[in-house]
Amino acid sequence: MEIRENEEKKFDIKGLDLYYGKFQALEKIDMDIYANKITALIGPSGCGKSTFLRTLNRMNDLIPGVTIEGDIRFDDENIYEKDYDVINLRKKVGMVFQKANPFPKTIYENIVYGPRVHGEKNKEILDHIVERTLKEVALWEEVKDRLNKSALGLSGGQQQRLCIARCLAVEPEVILMDEPTSALDPVATSKIEGLLGELALKYTIVIVTHNMQQAGRVSDNTAFFLSGKVLEVDNTAQMFSNPRNSKTEDYITGRFG
Amino acid sequence: MKAYEKAIEKLILISAIVTTVSVALITVFIFKTGMPILLQYGVLDFITGTDWSPTSEIFGIMPLIIGTLAVTLGALIIGVPTGIACAVYLSEIASKKTAGPFKAAIELLAGIPSVVYGFFGLIVLVPAIRNYILPIFQKFNPDLNTSGFSILAGAVILAIMILPTIVSLSENAITAVPQEFREASLALGANKRETIMKVIVPAAKSGIFSSVILAMGRAIGETMAVLLITGNVAQMPGSILDPVATLTGTIAMEMSYAGPTHQQALFAIGIVLFIIIMLLNILAQAVMKKMGGVN
């Protein structure tokens, strides 16, 4: 991997092991995630991509029996330190899930939920956040007349963009996305992909995808996971044109078993 | 096979008819027996009259309506928050191991016959109100007095009786809230309390609400336990320590010795109960529909 000392590291992961009970799902992961870049995580099903992603905002804390060893530094602080402020971490590291999961509330309420939880009460500011974030995800024109209607009435692609907007509303620094387009049709997918480029100007993005074209199209860096290990992590163009590891090549070219 | 299916179909149809006809017959019977006196006495006078002296043929059931509403409302005020808190605790906070015995205990509550609740109230609650609760109230109002047989006693016992309904139905509703909502909320940096209060309980609200309506129906209809501890005095209560009579309790108590007119009047009370329950159901359905809209 090229040494990129001049780029700002957002996450610095060293020797990460994760166990579900006795089963080791992640093994000795070393990876850097750079600010304002899109990092794609690829690899066959069950290799640990989601698990890894969820260590970055400590969502695995919710699963009983998970043990984690090693170091994950976010802005140079170990997020698994005993007194680390998880709430603050999750405020800075937002997450978009594979299946769009808007709350059964209105579109407006979905977006202001995060800011309200973090203490914002001013109606004008909240209105402003709603407009800003919906514009950022290119949903404003489609929903501005029905902000007070249930978010569940939106189409799948609209719901997923709403979830991205809801995530942006708390002004995160990093956005973790776990196969955000896997449930969407090609039109909705390309809308969200287009969005990613724009978002990368302001945010650091880590995205799990099964779609090689998608990884190739949108990401700056790519990490290839295989049975709990990171086999290769590199600049995306580099990895796709000239993979170092023969298994990476097999996977990227679709020859993987 | 065809014949077999036909037979089953017929059987189901017959069951449905029997059920419907029974309900219809009961309704007709109650109305037929109670209606004449209602009309003769005057519906308005019957309902708004504040004097219930059946022996002198004065039939004003306002005190009974107030008694029923007071006891029911009291039970809801005590039972609903307790029940919902309990359901939240069992489904969201307690570990499976801790929740197990609690759930078993609450289900047991549902199986206790109501007369036993009444007896418990009679032996424990009524004296406790007289000896311990009354002095507290007297600090604020020295003139207050009570035998212990009271709205408060009825409300507390009813609250315990409706707990199983509220807890188990609300718990089901809360458990049915998809995990994705919890994850979405926590991933936005909300803590557990905020997630429960602002996402999970609202998402389960129509289930919780229907548990409350069912509980309310049970509270209004409950006769035996309430009969034993509310004192059965058909008068307008001045405080929650005063005795009251309820609609159901009065029917149960007086039917055995009532003369013909009195008996008719008791059936007329049945009509009023019938209508109250009907209105409640309609209200519940309307509110549920409205909630469903935002859901």
Ligand SMILES: Nc1ncnc2c1ncn2[C@@H]1O[C@H](COP(=O)(O)OP(=O)(O)OP(=O)(O)O)[C@@H](O)[C@H]1O
């Ligand atoms: N809650 C859990 N408890 C136990 N094992 C788990 C749990 N979640 C995931 N695993 C296991 O950990 C491994 C990695 O799972 P993970 O979900 O991270 O894979 P993934 O790469 O995201 O797969 P996919 O592409 O199918 O989403 C799998 O073997 C999986 O069975």
Ligand SMILES: [Mg+2]
């Ligand atoms: Mg996954």
